[in-house]
Amino acid sequence: MxxxxxxxxxxxxxxxxxxxxxxxxxxxxxxxxxxxxxxxxxxxxxxxxxxxxxxxxxxxxxxxxxxxxxxxxxxxxxxxxxxxxxxxxDDFAGPVRVGMVQDVSETLLTGVLAQFAKLHPRAQLQARVAGTLELLEMLEGDRLDIVAGFGPAGDPTTVRTEPMRWLGDAELLAEPVLPLAVLEKPCRFREAAIAALDAAGRPYRVVLETPNLSTLRAAVRAGLGITCRTVLFGTMSPVLEEGLPALPDVSMTLASRAGGTAPINSLIGLIRSAVLDLAPVEEKAEAA
Known part of the structure; x- marks a missing residue:
């Protein structure tokens, strides 16, 4: 036998x-x-x-x-x-394991991966989409090589810093209790929105809580609630400039493990360049 x-x-x-x-x-x-x-x-x-x-x-x-x-x-x-x-x-020194938040995956993933495939046609790529905290834990546990996420202003892994902006239908500002649409915890934007409203004493209620960015966008565009995000990855709805408290800046971060292979370092460079090249897309609310 x-x-x-x-x-x-x-x-x-x-x-x-x-x-x-x-x-x-x-x-x-x-x-x-x-x-x-x-x-x-x-x-x-x-x-x-x-x-x-x-x-x-x-x-x-x-x-x-x-x-x-x-x-x-x-x-x-x-x-x-x-x-x-x-x-x-180096193309077969091991898979390149990258983690991205939803904003990055929806906006940058296709273009960045196409460039990476041309540079390293034989390399294997593994991509995971999740929240920044979960991705960083995976990086710490040697389950990812690169993490593209969000962090506070001044984060040591910052690639670019942008202001958070309120987004939604301006007519909702007249509501005595502001309807708020947010992503599930943990979410830096959710925390910033709630903290700003609490500090300003502005009543609010969460009308939508979802783990999915596409669902959040659809709800905001439909006028269900107001949310906060950056305009770095495109808007969900008109930007609201008056009638709401100020929001902090947020950093686009890029963390990685030391001693990466050539394909890993190449992908880091591609993501960094793509983030720096992004042009904010602003759609201001029409004046009443």
Whole structure:
């Protein structure tokens, strides 16, 4: 009987699951669904004809066979990556893992990725869209290489600073209790809007709370509520210049891990240039 051929993708997923401890945490590192990872592990166990994992509460523990395979898997993956990097150069030194907030992904992702693909046609890119805090935690946990997000004015990773602006239908300003549309926590813009209204003593109520920027835009454009954002990535509705308290500046930030590969450093440069080249799009409310 011929010995089984163990595909590299199965061994890599196997090692990641072991390091993460659970399938859910493993999905954050290799961007596969839990069901896809389960199918991969079933296929791997079928190939070696023995169970590799046992349940230990919520965690997955290795069987004796799993412990044995893990040592070989790490050696095989290390040798595979070393060989590929030696033959192909920096483009195959590992995937480029980038995290972006929704504003950046919707406005810059297509153009930046197209440029990156031309410069590094053989490089693998993994992109994740989430809030800045979550992305920075992933960067700290070595699950991302680059994070493009928002921070306070003066953040050391600032690329560009812009003022926050109130956006929405001017007619809503006549409401005795201001209707407010916001993203779910944590959100720097949400916090700034509520803090400014509280400080000014302006009554308000949250009429829409959503995790999705597209939903927020649709609600504001429909006149459901007022929100705050920057105009760096385009407006949702006319900018409101009077009748509301002042808002702070916000920084567009670009954080990364030290010692990045050539493709990682290249993508950092492309994102930085794209942010600096953005022209604010302002649509002022018509005078009453």
């Amino acid at each position: 011929m010995p089984p051929n163990l595909p590299t993708d199965l061994l890599r997923s196997f090692a990641v699951i072991v390091d993460a401890g659970t399938l859910q945490k493993a999905t954050e590192r290799i961007y596969l669904t839990q069901s896809a990872l389960s199918l991969q592990m079933k296929r791997l166990e079928d190939l070696v004809q023995t169970p590799l994992f046992v349940r230990d509460g919520r965690r997955l523990a290795l069987t004796p066979a799993g412990i044995t395979l893990l040592g070989y898997a790490r050696r095989m993956l290390s040798l595979n990556d070393e060989a590929v990097a030696a033959l192909a150069g």
